[in-house]
Amino acid sequence: MYRDTSSCNTYNYGDARYWDARYVQEGGSFDWYQRYTALRPFVRKYIPTSSRVLMVGCGNAVMSEDMVKDGYEDIMNIDISSVAIDMMRRKYENIPQLKYMQMDVRNMSFFPDESVDSVIDKVCCHRGICTLLVLELGTLDSLMCSTDAPINSAQMLAEVSRLLKPGGIYMLITYGDPTVRMPHLSRPLYKWKTVLYIIPRPGFERPGSCSLTTKSYLEPVPTTEKGLLPADFVLEDPDSHFIYVCKKMDETELSNMPIFPLTNNVF
Numbered sequence: 001m002y003r004d005t006s007s008c009n010t011y012n013y014g015d016a017r018y019w020d021a022r023y024v025q026e027g028g029s030f031d032w033y034q035r036y037t038a039l040r041p042f043v044r045k046y047i048p049t050s051s052r053v054l055m056v057g058c059g060n061a062v063m064s065e066d067m068v069k070d071g072y073e074d075i076m077n078i079d080i081s082s083v084a085i086d087m088m089r090r091k092y093e094n095i096p097q098l099k100y101m102q103m104d105v106r107n108m109s110f111f112p113d114e115s116v117d118s119v120i121d122k123v124c125c126h127r128g129i130c131t132l133l134v135l136e137l138g139t140l141d142s143l144m145c146s147t148d149a150p151i152n153s154a155q156m157l158a159e160v161s162r163l164l165k166p167g168g169i170y171m172l173i174t175y176g177d178p179t180v181r182m183p184h185l186s187r188p189l190y191k192w193k194t195v196l197y198i199i200p201r202p203g204f205e206r207p208g209s210c211s212l213t214t215k216s217y218l219e220p221v222p223t224t225e226k227g228l229l230p231a232d233f234v235l236e237d238p239d240s241h242f243i244y245v246c247k248k249m250d251e252t253e254l255s256n257m258p259i260f261p262l263t264n265n266v267f
Helices: 016-026 034-046 063-069 081-091 139-144 149-163 178-185 214-218 251-254
Strands: 052-056 074-079 099-100 118-121 164-173 192-199 241-248
Touching: 016 214, 034 063, 034 164, 052 063, 052 118, 063 074, 063 099, 074 081, 081 099, 118 149, 139 149, 139 164, 139 178, 149 164, 164 178, 178 192, 178 241, 192 214, 214 241
Parallel strands: 052 074, 074 099, 118 164
Antiparallel strands: 164 241, 192 241
């Protein structure tokens, strides 16, 4: 699969000029997909508050601010847009827990190998470590809609894997279901073991007749050996968001992992 065309349009989301213009035009703060209140159970489960965190594609989202309020002590935020970085640096200049740096996620050579504990890819207005890193917004989603999507997404994921320590976490919050994300995330090169969660879009309400409780959203979703949803799985909310928690395995874990050959649909 070359591009994720399900939500793409004619904009080149991999181009810094697009995002610079957008931030100048819109200003303010904006979170795509999910706010921190909905994501908090997953973040707290996998990322200790003492961790040094990196947000990739931070944009002008408030998730990093919310995490500091929740006890996180050191968050590095990066984004390809110098406009966004300048804006956020001024906004949070008096909050020492938050740091901002202009950077392209396809080349994070500024940071050494295995220097990050965790990465969150989720955020706001677009895409995008320290010792522990967390990346935000649909950074991967944006690159999947960009020109040269296969190359761009592979460059980003390779960089994330390079930065992660063994045992480190890459958390991806996305609209992309496993059929369009797992072929990328499951490449042996990255050494990731992935757990999937599915949460409804903000504002979704279950039908009154539904007997399930919201606690079910906090449970991992059963998947096939290739990380895909079972054939009979039905999404409660057709516009759900998917949370992929990718753990970088150490040598012992790698030796016990099954290996699946890539198909022609990967890129």
